[in-house]
Amino acid sequence: MRIAIAGFQHETNTFVSTPTSLTDFEQADSWPPLLVGEDVLETTRGMNLPIAGFAAAATKHDLRPILWCAAEPGGKVMTSAFENIAGRITHAIKELTPLDAVFLDLHGAMVTENSDDGEGELLSRIRQIVGPNVPLVASLDMHANISKKMVDSSDALTIYRTYPHLDMAETGARAFRMIEAIRRDGRPEKVWRQGEYLIPLHAQQTGAGPARALYEGLDEFDGPGTQLAEIALGFTAADIHDTGPSLVVYGPDRTKAEAICDTLSDRLSSAEPEFDCPLLSPVEAVRRAKQAPDGYPIVIADVQDNPGAGASSDTTGLLRELIEQNAPPTLLGLLHDPSLANAAHQAGHGATFDATIGGHGPGDEPVQAKVLVHHLSGGQCAYTGEMYGGGVATLGPSAALRLIGSQIHIVVTSGRNQCLDLAQFRHFGLEPKQNKILCVKSTAHFRADFEPIAQDVLLCAAPGQFPCSLKDVNYRNLRPDVRTHLEG
Template sequence: MRIAIAGFQHETNTFVSGLTDLPDFEQADSWPELLAGDAVVTGTQGMNLPIAGFAQACEEDVELCPILWCAAEPGGRVTDRAFDTIVSRITDALGQFGTVDAVYLDLHGAMVTQSHDDGEGEVLKRVRTAIGPDVPLVASLDMHANVSPTMVEIADLLTVFRTYPHIDMAETGARAYRHLRNMIAHGRPAKAWRQADFLIPLHAQHTGADPALSLYDQIAGFDHQNGQLAELALGFTAADVLDVGPSILAYAAAQSDADRVADEMLARLIAAKPEFDVTLMSADAAVSTAMAMDGDKPVVIADVQDNPGAGASSDTTGLLRALIQHRAGNAILGLIHDPELAQRAHALGRNARFQAYIGGRGPNDAPVKAKVRVHYLSDGRCPYTGAMYGGGIATLGPSAALEIEGTGIHVVITSVRNQCLDLAQFRHFNLHPERARILCVKSTAHFRADFAPIAQAILLAETPGQFPCALENVAYENARKMDTWPYQRSAK
């Protein structure tokens, strides 16, 4: 059996003005650089990636035909140049392979391009044109996918991550293979799709607590019942598109069973709506609360709206100012994207002292002026050790840990935007996060996988940033009309 595989991932924040272009997919960041041919398998082997899980699950009688795999750090709309170039490489290769028995795609589900609000729907449409109507086509999606009717119609089956932090990415790819194998043996399943009429901010979506924990336990309960499969995507709220928001997918041998499962899970999702905890604290309140705690473990404060893993700039200064103003002491903050400051630190060298202007390059913000000492320098190749990306390498570019003199506060500065989600991103800079009083991370929920075990408490701070979590402040223009909820305006 010959299965063609490819991956093309981007989580698009339409509230960011910049564009994501072809070089962004070609370079390494949190994930590897663009991989082609056999490197798709060898370059992701052992990593927590869907395509790696799919390849590992394949049985001996499967011949994989790898095409390419690429991902770019979340950001603004994908350019037509990048989109057309990458998708053409996939469809051209499918034409050259000759007959294949199936196609698997490792997609995200929240890609928006200059010309297509439904990026994945367009990818699937072009791939389907290339392979014809009879070849099975399956894909895996991120838990934050904004699933569209086009995606559901064209793909024979879609699997979705079930954890946030996403520690089950490889398992989601493996699940896609198992159901593809069943499809080839027994035929295409019937499918059903339902959308919820409300949005869930990402900081409330983490699966370590209810209601998301219970909802995904219920989803998993359908997996082995007569070939049924249920999936839940909670949506990516920074994409102002028609199909933003949560949705349910269900597959079964009979249409009546698929409809029943979808209806049942939608009812459970709607019933859970009031249980999602959307609480956010001001930066001042978060720092004051953390300083008042007496435990031996650090308090983690997440700067949820400046998460580069959701397209934000990762350089806002609200939380840093609060640390300094409250004289927090023994605190670490990261990762601030500031290539110019990182370059200056490298030019001056370790232990150098100088006047720095930290971050704050975006609108309605300003750099923090402070005297700093260069604590540590790095080329930015930082091996991950946590459950999310363990086995991979963070590419941070020339980077530095700076100590703000007289405060006990350390700040990690990078040249490449990268979400702070792994303790290694502090330890790599000769810092000791488990000994700190306060740890500040520019992340929304992924940090929980590695930071929660060493934390006495986790606080979520609402400081200005390009990734909106306080949805009552967001004016959606393209989203379908939804019911009003305490933190969700009615959309168009």
């Protein structure tokens, strides 16, 4: 088969005012910079990415890579950026026609300045080019907010089933399996249904609880042929009509697909009370961490300041409480503060200086403290954990600082980057296992690498730009029949 492949990923936090530009897609961050042509295959080979998993499954076929890009989650994608990237993809597909299939590595929660449904817009444009008979399949993130336009424009959507997302490459391979089945058996019937309630992101982790049961239950519906069932749990920092969970079921028989969707819908509905996952205040989280027995570290997740969900990654609520309670040996990261990182590099290794730390956003204030420069780095940090292992985090000029008069070390970066890998501390000469408390600006991705060395994980609701306590969120654009939180 002659298959065009491309990737265009963004998770949009509509509560963040700073837009996402073309430059954000062009530069490296957690993932590679914008890739074009054969570089798409060469650079992503072996990585835990859908496009890499698709390519590995389709090695016997004629793959035509167009481009692949992803920007760190943030505000709405600028119209100019969307039109530039979408235009390059659609132009290349026109040039490559005739094609036997098209695969797209998408996120599913892209909001642009002009559209609440970036993926639906892109898929519909491609459908108009290739016509109704060419299989068009896309992979989506588990946090996708799926629209009718996305379902109608595609032949199948495959969705991550783990959070942390350890199965991104598997999801791409599943997309190739669906293309093969569609080419052999014809286009499947589709059933799409949206859930009745929102699920906060910190409750979506699949290591335990209701999400684990929901996703483990999908295995019984994988095949034969075009039969497939997928679940997206939604991205709650997007205030749009389609925010929330969705079910998509495919298969040759409409009646059976409806029955499978009914089963999954009942399971999702029944799980609602189990998704109630309370958060601790910074005061309580630090107090509990201090009282824990010595041994393995306690992880405190600063879930509402997660740059992987569009937050600034520089809030100081948790840091202030660590200082107030005179925390035992503690690591905190990654704090995004380019000016502070630059000041550390100017001061030099081993120097001390009066620092203004974080707190640049509205409603927050910097922490003033004297610090010691423990370690300096240019910011190229190789991941070692399961999720991104083999990749490189581009942090920009960065530093590890110790607050004088305390046992607190902070990793400060010039680029926003979610703290999800132990290497992001070890790169700076800091050993997580030797500390009592590990504070990570992450919502759940940290679990894959940090849980194996932790005696407990505490979820903390310090103020931040990624709201996790949904009852406090001022939504304006949700569909009227979706619940934001459990009543009572």
